[in-house]
Amino acid sequence: MAKFEPILLRNRGVEGARTLKVYEARGGYRAARKTLEMTPDEVVEEVKAANLRGRGGAGFPAGVKWSFLPKEREVTLLCVNADESEPPTFCNRVLMEEDPHQLIEGTIIAAYATQSQIAYIYLRVEFHEQFHILQKAIDEAYAAGYLGKKIFKSDYSLECYIHRGAGAYVCGEETGLIESLEGKRGWPRIKPPFPAVAGLFHRPTVVNNVETLSCLPHIIERGADWFTGIGPPHSAGPKLFCVSGPVKRPGCYEDSMEITVRDLIERDDMGGGMLDGKKIKGVLPGGISMGILTADELDMKMDFEDPRKYGLLGLGTAAAVVIDTETDIRLVLRNMTRFYSTESCGQCTQCREGTSWMDKIAQRIANGAGRMEDLDLLLETARNMGMMPGLSICGLADGATYPIETIVKKFRSELEEAIRNQAPGRSQAALNVLN
Numbered sequence: 001m002a003k004f005e006p007i008l009l010r011n012r013g014v015e016g017a018r019t020l021k022v023y024e025a026r027g028g029y030r031a032a033r034k035t036l037e038m039t040p041d042e043v044v045e046e047v048k049a050a051n052l053r054g055r056g057g058a059g060f061p062a063g064v065k066w067s068f069l070p071k072e073r074e075v076t077l078l079c080v081n082a083d084e085s086e087p088p089t090f091c092n093r094v095l096m097e098e099d100p101h102q103l104i105e106g107t108i109i110a111a112y113a114t115q116s117q118i119a120y121i122y123l124r125v126e127f128h129e130q131f132h133i134l135q136k137a138i139d140e141a142y143a144a145g146y147l148g149k150k151i152f153k154s155d156y157s158l159e160c161y162i163h164r165g166a167g168a169y170v171c172g173e174e175t176g177l178i179e180s181l182e183g184k185r186g187w188p189r190i191k192p193p194f195p196a197v198a199g200l201f202h203r204p205t206v207v208n209n210v211e212t213l214s215c216l217p218h219i220i221e222r223g224a225d226w227f228t229g230i231g232p233p234h235s236a237g238p239k240l241f242c243v244s245g246p247v248k249r250p251g252c253y254e255d256s257m258e259i260t261v262r263d264l265i266e267r268d269d270m271g272g273g274m275l276d277g278k279k280i281k282g283v284l285p286g287g288i289s290m291g292i293l294t295a296d297e298l299d300m301k302m303d304f305e306d307p308r309k310y311g312l313l314g315l316g317t318a319a320a321v322v323i324d325t326e327t328d329i330r331l332v333l334r335n336m337t338r339f340y341s342t343e344s345c346g347q348c349t350q351c352r353e354g355t356s357w358m359d360k361i362a363q364r365i366a367n368g369a370g371r372m373e374d375l376d377l378l379l380e381t382a383r384n385m386g387m388m389p390g391l392s393i394c395g396l397a398d399g400a401t402y403p404i405e406t407i408v409k410k411f412r413s414e415l416e417e418a419i420r421n422q423a424p425g426r427s428q429a430a431l432n433v434l435n
């Protein structure tokens with residue numbers, strides 16, 4: 001297969017790439033200028049034709065989302081979702097660190113297409129360094145006349161602010177993010193109304209992920225046909241993938257969505273294979289919330305469609321965590337249940353109680369005091385939560401159930417054996433941390 005030429009990461013490692021001068025010297029802001037010569041509808045149509053699916057987790061087409069905005073509206077707001085709250089995920093962080101102007105240019109294009117007057121970049125609080133990098137780039141863009149009044153000497157004006165979150169997982173959910181931006185507790189909203197109709201400050205609002213927006217300059221510059229020519233038709237365009245765990249080269253890599261989980265782990269230019277001859281037990285390929293694959297399922301394509309065939313919720317954040325055979329699956333299970341029970345915002349009874357019941361059961365199993373019926377109890381609890389069966393306000397509950405269900409179903413014999421033997425989880429140190 002021909003080597004993939006980086007697109008989103010083309011400036012990674014280039015000296016001075018964070019500065020406006022170097023970004024422009026390498027072709028930056030040409031697409032923003034071109035955008036301002038198009039009509040907003042033309043931009044929307046180009047992005048629709050490119051079938052740019054949201055990179056924030058749900059894979060919803062960006063152009064289609066923009067067309068949900070009411071035709072008649074006075075104020076439109078754009079929120080850039082830079083919360084990146086899904087565990088093992090750091091694609092957005094790399095994009096902001098390596099190429100902040102690419103994100104700003106993408107933000108300008110999306111804001112113009114949606115005729116937004118203000119763009120808010122909602123940044124997770126832990127991103128201290130990235131905050132300074134981004135702010136510097138924003139300041140440079142203002143000084144150059146690329147943000148602010150009548151940008152690029154056009155009639156279009158755009159203000160751009162960074163808003164730092166307080167570090168809650170649920171604030172990555174778009175309506176939790178909107179509530180948090182309004183200065184309230186990050187509680188997801190009941191939908192409808194959807195943000196496109198009544199979002200931030202009850203104004204029509206679009207929320208898009210950092211990576212989604214970073215694709216826009218390339219679509220405008222090189223066209224929708226070029227974009228759809230990369231990867232499978234349903235999963236067009238370049239994509240960033242993270243890999244972590246006991247692999248030789250943990251990191252963030254770019255390719256088309258033709259690649260498989262095996263490629264991501266084993267290719268020399270990606271994960272580079274397992275460290276110290278370790279063997280794979282399982283892989284969480286899309287952050288933790290999409291579910292788990294066994295070592296026999298590594299041919300899954302890292303695209304928007306294939307994960308469903310393996311019982312997963314979706315591609316998620318395309319951040320894979322590799323689990324080796326030395327790792328006790330009970331500790332993996334407990335680590336997850338603990339995360340969701342801590343991060344549930346508590347508004348919906350099923351999610352609040354369900355995540356905490358699942359955590360208590362997983363803790364009992366990890367401590368060597370599990371009962372055989374606990375496995376079915378976990379599955380039953382998982383079935384009775386979630387937005388997809390219409391029981392919860394946001395997708396956190398679905399994300400909490402898929403990893404638990406798939407671990408119990410795919411690693412049942414290992415869990416049963418551990419329960420029969422009634423031995424505590426192998427790594428007592430890890431358990432102490434979790435308790």
Ligand SMILES: Cc1cc2nc3c(=O)[nH]c(=O)nc-3n(C[C@H](O)[C@H](O)[C@H](O)COP(=O)(O)O)c2cc1C
Binds near residue numbers: 055
């Ligand atoms: C619990 C939860 C956490 C989420 N966290 C993030 C996040 O950190 N970043 C993100 O872009 N999307 C996150 N999402 C998805 C957003 O709700 C939304 O779909 C996304 O920001 C839309 O952008 P996109 O269409 O460009 O992907 C999260 C969703 C849920 C349910």
Ligand code: SF4
Binds near residue numbers: 343344345346394
């Ligand atoms: S599903 Fe969970 S996280 Fe989402 S609103 Fe309900 S309680 Fe909060």
